[in-house]
Amino acid sequence: MVVIDRPLYLKKLDAWKDRDVIKVITGVRRCGKSTLMTLWKQRLIDEYGIDPSSIVHINLELLENEPLLEYHRLYGEILHRLDSSAGRRYVLLDEIQNVPDFQKTLDGLQARGDMDIYVTGSNATLLSGTLATLISGRYVEIAMTPLSFAEYMGAAPVQSKTPQRAWSEYLHDGALPATLALAGDESLLHDYLDGILSTVLFKDVAARLGLSNMAALETITRYMFDNIGNLTNPKAIANAMTSSGTKISAPTVSNYLEGLAAAFIFYPVQRYDIKGKRALRQERKYYAVDLGMRRVLCSGNVRDTGRLLENVVFFELMRREGEVYVGQSAGGEIDFVTNGATGRRYYQVSESVHDPNTLERELSSLRAIRDNYPKMLITLDDERPVSHEGIRQIYALDWLLETRS
Numbered sequence: 001m002v003v004i005d006r007p008l009y010l011k012k013l014d015a016w017k018d019r020d021v022i023k024v025i026t027g028v029r030r031c032g033k034s035t036l037m038t039l040w041k042q043r044l045i046d047e048y049g050i051d052p053s054s055i056v057h058i059n060l061e062l063l064e065n066e067p068l069l070e071y072h073r074l075y076g077e078i079l080h081r082l083d084s085s086a087g088r089r090y091v092l093l094d095e096i097q098n099v100p101d102f103q104k105t106l107d108g109l110q111a112r113g114d115m116d117i118y119v120t121g122s123n124a125t126l127l128s129g130t131l132a133t134l135i136s137g138r139y140v141e142i143a144m145t146p147l148s149f150a151e152y153m154g155a156a157p158v159q160s161k162t163p164q165r166a167w168s169e170y171l172h173d174g175a176l177p178a179t180l181a182l183a184g185d186e187s188l189l190h191d192y193l194d195g196i197l198s199t200v201l202f203k204d205v206a207a208r209l210g211l212s213n214m215a216a217l218e219t220i221t222r223y224m225f226d227n228i229g230n231l232t233n234p235k236a237i238a239n240a241m242t243s244s245g246t247k248i249s250a251p252t253v254s255n256y257l258e259g260l261a262a263a264f265i266f267y268p269v270q271r272y273d274i275k276g277k278r279a280l281r282q283e284r285k286y287y288a289v290d291l292g293m294r295r296v297l298c299s300g301n302v303r304d305t306g307r308l309l310e311n312v313v314f315f316e317l318m319r320r321e322g323e324v325y326v327g328q329s330a331g332g333e334i335d336f337v338t339n340g341a342t343g344r345r346y347y348q349v350s351e352s353v354h355d356p357n358t359l360e361r362e363l364s365s366l367r368a369i370r371d372n373y374p375k376m377l378i379t380l381d382d383e384r385p386v387s388h389e390g391i392r393q394i395y396a397l398d399w400l401l402e403t404r405s
Helices: 007-016 033-046 063-068 071-081 102-111 130-134 149-155 163-173 177-182 186-209 214-226 234-243 250-262 291-298 305-321 356-367 396-400
Strands: 022-026 055-059 089-094 115-121 139-143 266-273 278-288 324-329 332-340 343-350 375-379 386-388 391-395
Touching (some): 022 033, 063 071, 071 102, 149 163, 163 305, 177 186, 250 266, 278 305, 305 332
Parallel strands (some): 022 139, 055 089, 266 324, 343 375
Antiparallel strands (some): 266 278, 332 343
């Protein structure tokens, strides 16, 4: 198995090492969380000089660890493995949500005061309810996504080394790390992505929400994949699905959307009133965590490349800036607004602005914003960066591959 380095997330773990909070790494299944834990364990040994006997790493998805899927046994096994070690100990647990009442194990370990705890989970609900109450203020979430384009480009086989070729495969195959080894074998790739999606829908959505109608869940998932980047709400989705032959209520749609978001299949994005400087509660946009799964479920073809670009830009902004909003102003919609550590920024995304009317439409929304925060237009036009009265237009692949400290 090829291990792909994930420097962004390792840097975050470096920053939180030995701080008295539980590090909770979340993300969709197979996005690389377990590999990150393996990389982090090796980093603890190689760069921090931690004795391997002071580290316990348990993957709770492996069959041999099934006897540990009970919080008392898991707690006892960890203490047993670390019994001979002294000083600071390090506990790494993969897919912790498989253990009922796992929060009791974590609380007991943290209460000892000599353990640095890292866990991964494939469902956002592990940070709600009992866990949030029990360890409130004592955990930090590190949200992990599949490979960025830069990571994908760096790990791609030799024949995919040109940015344009890698971009085409990135949109077709998706960004789950294992797909790199399957590139070029359409049958294996389809089966792998279909299997991951089926597992997520069954285990992480239907089972946790107590859903019995898998056909309806698959239908709404397909609908949402088809409508990435469109402003919508549960009532509008219910009406559209009902008119196309699948009768469903708005509350049911809302329940399904919450489950899909909790399983990290879709990421909802709120609208942001730029003038009023507040989030709006009405319609939202949804973006898909993996475009390969979208292609497999919907049509088998790469299409709507402009919206796919917008989807990729959203996740890149989330990695770089944290929270991302859809902007709303008197001058129209702004694709993305961020409020990261460096301040507010505005982004418009367009597949091409070679048409003067398209260029003017994209620029006019940005020009209508009367402040001095940076404004950027990201396109797939392979041209040198240009400034439109302070609005920076840049080639998307250059921007995605920018080196950042």
